[in-house]
Amino acid sequence: MLYFSRWKITAILGTILLGLLVVVPNFLSADQLRNNWPNWLPGRQIVLGLDLQGGVYLLYEVDTADYKARRLKGLESDIRNAMRQEPRIGYTGLGVQGDGVQLRIRDTARVAEAAERLQGLVNPISNNLLGGTALTEFAVDDEGDGLFRMNFTTQGLEQRIGTVINQSIEVIRRRVDELGTTEPSIQRQGAERILVEAPGEKDPARLKDIVGRTAQLTFHLVDVNANPQDALAGNAPPGTMVLESMDDPPIPYVVEEAPLLSGEDLVDAQASFDSRTNEPIVSFRLSTGGSRRFAQVTTDNVNRPFAIVLDREVISAPVIREPITGGSGQISGSFTVESANDLAVLLRAGALPARLTVVEERTVGPGLGADSIAAGQIASLIGAIAVALFMMAAYGLLGVFANIALLVNIVLIFAVLTLLQATLTLPGIAGIVLTMGMAVDSNVLIYERIREEQRLGRSAVTAIDTGFQRAFGTIMDANITTLIAAAVLFQLGSGPVRGFAVTLTVGIVTTVFTAITFTRLLIALWVRRRRPTTVPI
Amino acid sequence: MRLLRLFPDDTHYPFMRWRKLSFPLSGLLSVVCFLGFFLIGMNTGIDFQGGTLMEIETKDGPADLGAIRERLGELNLGEVQVQEFGEPQNVLIRIVRQEGGDDAQQAVVGKVQAAFGDEVEYRRVEVVGPRVSGELAQNGTFGVLLSLLCIMVYVWFRFEWQYALGAIVATLHDIVLTVGLFAFLQLEFNLSSIAAILTIIGYSLNDTVVVYDRIRELRRKYKRMHLITLLDLAINQTLARTTMTAATTLIALSSLYLFGGEVIRSFTFAMLFGVLVGTYSSIFIAAPVLIFLDPQLTPNPADEEETTAEPKAA
Numbered sequence: 124m125l126y127f128s129r130w131k132i133t134a135i136l137g138t139i140l141l142g143l144l145v146v147v148p149n150f151l152s153a154d155q156l157r158n159n160w161p162n163w164l165p166g167r168q169i170v171l172g173l174d175l176q177g178g179v180y181l182l183y184e185v186d187t188a189d190y191k192a193r194r195l196k197g198l199e200s201d202i203r204n205a206m207r208q209e210p211r212i213g214y215t216g217l218g219v220q221g222d223g224v225q226l227r228i229r230d231t232a233r234v235a236e237a238a239e240r241l242q243g244l245v246n247p248i249s250n251n252l253l254g255g256t257a258l259t260e261f262a263v264d265d266e267g268d269g270l271f272r273m274n275f276t277t278q279g280l281e282q283r284i285g286t287v288i289n290q291s292i293e294v295i296r297r298r299v300d301e302l303g304t305t306e307p308s309i310q311r312q313g314a315e316r317i318l319v320e321a322p323g324e325k326d327p328a329r330l331k332d333i334v335g336r337t338a339q340l341t342f343h344l345v346d347v348n349a350n351p352q353d354a355l356a357g358n359a360p361p362g363t364m365v366l367e368s369m370d371d372p373p374i375p376y377v378v379e380e381a382p383l384l385s386g387e388d389l390v391d392a393q394a395s396f397d398s399r400t401n402e403p404i405v406s407f408r409l410s411t412g413g414s415r416r417f418a419q420v421t422t423d424n425v426n427r428p429f430a431i432v433l434d435r436e437v438i439s440a441p442v443i444r445e446p447i448t449g450g451s452g453q454i455s456g457s458f459t460v461e462s463a464n465d466l467a468v469l470l471r472a473g474a475l476p477a478r479l480t481v482v483e484e485r486t487v488g489p490g491l492g493a494d495s496i497a498a499g500q501i502a503s504l505i506g507a508i509a510v511a512l513f514m515m516a517a518y519g520l521l522g523v524f525a526n527i528a529l530l531v532n533i534v535l536i537f538a539v540l541t542l543l544q545a546t547l548t549l550p551g552i553a554g555i556v557l558t559m560g561m562a563v564d565s566n567v568l569i570y571e572r573i574r575e576e577q578r579l580g581r582s583a584v585t586a587i588d589t590g591f592q593r594a595f596g597t598i599m600d601a602n603i604t605t606l607i608a609a610a611v612l613f614q615l616g617s618g619p620v621r622g623f624a625v626t627l628t629v630g631i632v633t634t635v636f637t638a639i640t641f642t643r644l645l646i647a648l649w650v651r652r653r654r655p656t657t658v659p660i
Numbered sequence: 661m662r663l664l665r666l667f668p669d670d671t672h673y674p675f676m677r678w679r680k681l682s683f684p685l686s687g688l689l690s691v692v693c694f695l696g697f698f699l700i701g702m703n704t705g706i707d708f709q710g711g712t713l714m715e716i717e718t719k720d721g722p723a724d725l726g727a728i729r730e731r732l733g734e735l736n737l738g739e740v741q742v743q744e745f746g747e748p749q750n751v752l753i754r755i756v757r758q759e760g761g762d763d764a765q766q767a768v769v770g771k772v773q774a775a776f777g778d779e780v781e782y783r784r785v786e787v788v789g790p791r792v793s794g795e796l797a798q799n800g801t802f803g804v805l806l807s808l809l810c811i812m813v814y815v816w817f818r819f820e821w822q823y824a825l826g827a828i829v830a831t832l833h834d835i836v837l838t839v840g841l842f843a844f845l846q847l848e849f850n851l852s853s854i855a856a857i858l859t860i861i862g863y864s865l866n867d868t869v870v871v872y873d874r875i876r877e878l879r880r881k882y883k884r885m886h887l888i889t890l891l892d893l894a895i896n897q898t899l900a901r902t903t904m905t906a907a908t909t910l911i912a913l914s915s916l917y918l919f920g921g922e923v924i925r926s927f928t929f930a931m932l933f934g935v936l937v938g939t940y941s942s943i944f945i946a947a948p949v950l951i952f953l954d955p956q957l958t959p960n961p962a963d964e965e966e967t968t969a970e971p972k973a974a
Binding site for chain 2: 174182184327328480481482483484485486487488490491494495498499501502503505506507509510513514516517518519549550552553556557559560561563564567568571574575578593596597600601602603604605606607608609610611612614615616620623624627660
């Protein structure tokens, strides 16, 4: 056990040197790294977790109920249009029922014709190229007696939700990018969730406001003949709805349900100032199709007000003074410079396809992050020194060897963390400190074994040799059990806890490596030089 | 130079005889902890219960907790806990989960921020909705059980089933006592507490496995030695290592506890406790339990006479 071939020594020392090289960039500033550090050397730095550098962790969930309700409402109006096509098919009781839409065809003789029209609305999602049935969003159920139901298919709904998530991620990415957040991470989590992490974000409230807003912009004509108070009481004329303004107290408006234009018709939006009043406004440009429609509507409705609605709240309701044919316009409300800017960002990035709800939020301010780093550094330093002193007191020279091994171990832990680009969190630092305590365990196992062997009358070399040999199996068994616990922790944990599992795992691996290679090498070299007759422990 | 020893060399403590004390003691403590868990209950943090946690720092000197409590009370948010956190100007606010869904929890942060405005710095804001907290609790429990199972299988594979069972008994003992500690001291039980428990599991097993390893080795060496003598011998031989490792780990953890900051203080406190209990259990529970689990190894009493003496080195 004490013989090391030359290449083995080279390999062990080479690994350690490599580790050092990987760790060094962590002590350089970004500037030094760019200018003074050779390109061909590893130049990565450890990623600090949100709890150390400050930042925002937001877990969103797509409101599937809201999505389904909106989608079914849309289906209901599609069905209405389909039945009203010439020759019209008479029906009653059209409405959303549970997870579907149902209606009854009056004339039982035309059921087949109605079924055909409904079949046209099932919305195929993907064609099965290998034959078999194509996947559709809805299925038509003929319940007899002229009663039809259109329900979501399980797979169809799943696929739609998946698409909604992917679209939402795209929209969120555009919005966050526009805000200039550095290195945001936007990921899908599970079937219905999106995780947004923004390290170093200074203004979490604003980020949350921007990301979570549905930002569905629509223009509606205002029904000036209806009384808003009556409508609020539930007597809105058919085809209209009541929306309230953002003012305090809110002003109700009765508007037509069908929008004139929506956010999709916009090609650009910018925050600017009104040339007369100097108030912040948002100016927008419409697509070709949108501007044609807008020109038509404004020509037909001069002197009528229309409402500009964002997420079912009326921003403003200007009166159409003259036809707007240029394809551009502006939205004025009681904006501040920032809120006008935010609205422009939202309009440019597009609307979310469904409402998102924050189900988990964790924000750490930069002050706390810096304090945590400082506390972590002090605790590690004091912990390391205390453990080192204790080891020296207990094992003398061999304790010094163990301490050198501990130092190497810490370098290797940071090297592996840097290479893996694992996130270092505060509990992660705790994991490293804990590993320091446990890392010396391997050495303790070996040393105690050497002492025992020596007490049994063995020579120094044999005692060391058997000590290492016997302790090896124990070291493996003992560390694998801890490794199992750490692996489970990694699987289940998120954020900081996962950071703890990572450092613990890495720590165990490097500990075993240093104990059975580096410490052994140190002792072997010492034995070769000094030829001791007894081991001084 | 005289080297530091926690125990003299060549100890012959009759650990197995002490099981008559340690078993009832541990049994009693476990029952008490169980009762504490069910009667007092855990002080579950927002991770498992849902709700809002905010750490704020006042900008002008020490915080007036009474005034903060009063202003929060005006917001009608239900039960609100306000406590100093590490420094006199740092305040930790916990607000109970609100009725209604996830949006209701979100509204809380807005209300508090509107009430305090720019007077304070918001160092930390955590909001966990009712569904996520349920999932986190479920995953945490699942994680502890899963790791116990994996470790049991590993020990079974490497040793024999009696050892696997013994290791689990000792580990469960540590978990029950740690959970009891949380219940009696009403320490906040959150995600990092689960991490602490899993680490304790890892540490305690590490310790137990080292002792078992020695028992196995001695059993191969002294085939006819009485089990009780053998277990005593194994524990005495590994005593130096067990205590040295516990000492270095406790030293490192103490440094974390004292200097690592308020955020991880309860986390390190639980681990300090766990290392102590884990060390105790591998000596006083894990090894003696084998006496009950390994009857085929107990030879007839006649053998006991000749083998109780310290065996000479083979």
